[in-house]
Amino acid sequence: MKILKGLAIFAAVVDAVLLVWLLVRAGVL
DSSP: OHHHHHHHHHHHHHHHHHHHHHHHHHTOO
16 A cells, blocks of 8 residues: 555645646746
């Protein structure tokens, strides 16, 4: 189950990076 936990953490990090990138593109930051 370590692989599934790693994938979940990886997905969360990717979502956070994409969210920040979208905010930057929108000119919020």
